[in-house]
Amino acid sequence: MIIGICGGSGSGKTTVARNLVEVLGPDRTVLLAQDSYYKDNANVPIEERAKINFDHPESVDFDLLVEHLCSLKMKQPIDCPRYNFTQHLRSASIVRLDPKPVVILEGILIYHDPRLRDLFDLKVYVDTDADIRFIRRLKRDVRERGRSMESVIEQYLNTVRSMHQQFVEPCKELADIVLLEGGKNPHNISLLVEWVRKQAT
Secondary structure, eight states: OEEEEEESTTSSHHHHHHHHHHHHOTTTEEEEEGGGGBOOOTTSOHHHHTTSOTTSGGGBOHHHHHHHHHHHHTTOOEEEEEEETTTTEEEEEEEEEOOOSEEEEEOSSTTTSHHHHHHOSEEEEEEOOHHHHHHHHHHHHHHHSOOOHHHHHHHIIIIIHHHIIIIIGGGGGGOSEEEESGGGOHHHHHHHHHHHHHHHO
16 A cells, blocks of 8 residues: 655655554555655755755656555565755665555645645545744754745745745545644544555555
């Protein structure tokens, strides 16, 4: 079973995905993040890399992502890339992931590519108010990615908000299930987890 979990930045996608992994068990699930599949920009000067619009579909290596999901579906291991958000490029190291009964992919743009959409057995959209998403993103980028508050705000106003409206929000219509408030809605998560557990057994 391949499950997609989509939603805006800071919506709670990762929390939902981790809850699924915890309940189903790490021995039965493999978790992928779209963030690992940003295109490698090593040939671009760091000043220019910082200006890349990472909320636009063009920033994602969908070819590799589709290839890896197909490999896992065919029960073949993959070498998942790692992304360095401070330097805005792929890390030299990779992560070997073995195929498991349930594959979960989470990300803001995973329903944009029709090839990916066709691979999902279940498409989930995590719907959270914009102000909550922005606050979560601000805290995460400052704490975990070494960003300044000013740069996060500028990026949100210049690209994140408009890209969400153009590419992410419309994906709600493509989802099989819409979860309100992401990880902050334990009742809806428990219903999703129970459904997936029944399907995966």
